[in-house]
Amino acid sequence: MKNALVLGGTRFFGKRLVQVLLERGVNVTVATRGQTQDDFGDRVQRLQIDRFDRKSMATAVEGKYFDVVYDQICYGPTDAQNAADVFVNKVGRYVFTSTLSVYDATGQALGEAEFKPTTYPIKYGPHTDFTYQEGKRLAEAVFFQKADFPVVAVRIPIVLGLDDYTRRLHFHVEHVRDEVPFVMPNLDAQMNFIHAQEAAEFLAWAGSAPIKGPVNACANGQIAMRDLLALIEEKLGQKAIVSAEADDASPYGVPTTWAMKTQKAQEAGYSFTNLHDWLPQLVRDIADGK
Numbered sequence: 001m002k003n004a005l006v007l008g009g010t011r012f013f014g015k016r017l018v019q020v021l022l023e024r025g026v027n028v029t030v031a032t033r034g035q036t037q038d039d040f041g042d043r044v045q046r047l048q049i050d051r052f053d054r055k056s057m058a059t060a061v062e063g064k065y066f067d068v069v070y071d072q073i074c075y076g077p078t079d080a081q082n083a084a085d086v087f088v089n090k091v092g093r094y095v096f097t098s099t100l101s102v103y104d105a106t107g108q109a110l111g112e113a114e115f116k117p118t119t120y121p122i123k124y125g126p127h128t129d130f131t132y133q134e135g136k137r138l139a140e141a142v143f144f145q146k147a148d149f150p151v152v153a154v155r156i157p158i159v160l161g162l163d164d165y166t167r168r169l170h171f172h173v174e175h176v177r178d179e180v181p182f183v184m185p186n187l188d189a190q191m192n193f194i195h196a197q198e199a200a201e202f203l204a205w206a207g208s209a210p211i212k213g214p215v216n217a218c219a220n221g222q223i224a225m226r227d228l229l230a231l232i233e234e235k236l237g238q239k240a241i242v243s244a245e246a247d248d249a250s251p252y253g254v255p256t257t258w259a260m261k262t263q264k265a266q267e268a269g270y271s272f273t274n275l276h277d278w279l280p281q282l283v284r285d286i287a288d289g290k
Helices: 012-023 054-061 077-086 132-146 168-177 196-206 225-236 263-267 275-287
Strands: 003-007 027-032 045-048 066-071 091-099 151-156 213-216
Touching (some): 012 027, 012 196, 054 077, 077 132, 091 196, 132 151, 151 196, 225 275
Parallel strands (some): 027 045, 091 151
């Protein structure tokens, strides 16, 4: 990979992806709406694109070719179809950031075959017409049924990091610290996570790895929600107040275990971090206000 286009590379793990690619000597072009500043200076090229406007994308990439396009900001079928049309003969490989959410929570760790985008019925419309889950499912379906270039769909779970703009782990730390009740329906439900840095490194790897199709990516290991709360309680010296009558609902409030298998990625040569090696420190850092 000599050059790459990153659609959405100015915050959280998208920003880390750009940094990883630069460190590997890749010529990186960052495509955004131009509303968020970055710290890359003249180390990257920039395109101003409205990802949700087909004409804007087509105009921006006219006459260009990229070894890899990383799409961080595709949430629905029409956006995927626009990319499939616009990047014809302009890309060697397309890496689409998908999600654990394409799977229903079943209580078991799920492999890639549990959701098959190659046969999933396509419906078109803006991403705002669909739930997050359905939008990502349909986007995968379009890419794998309609694109004439190779596509890898990286299915990641909730991404964690100090600079997580969704602040979902922060929610729990702050509610325990402030003694605010919240709803968590199943304390025994287990989940996978991935650190923002590992998400970036995996995406970079997926740009040239010997894989194709959907691939799951998460840190090794799962954690039950009661054990996650215990980490927070230990750091803060306070007990979580979990109540079915609370006004606030945990963003990790899943009804049953929701997790993935990563055998496909591991067999292709990727070694994941271990969740329990870094999650306790991240909890402590968030609690310390870092």
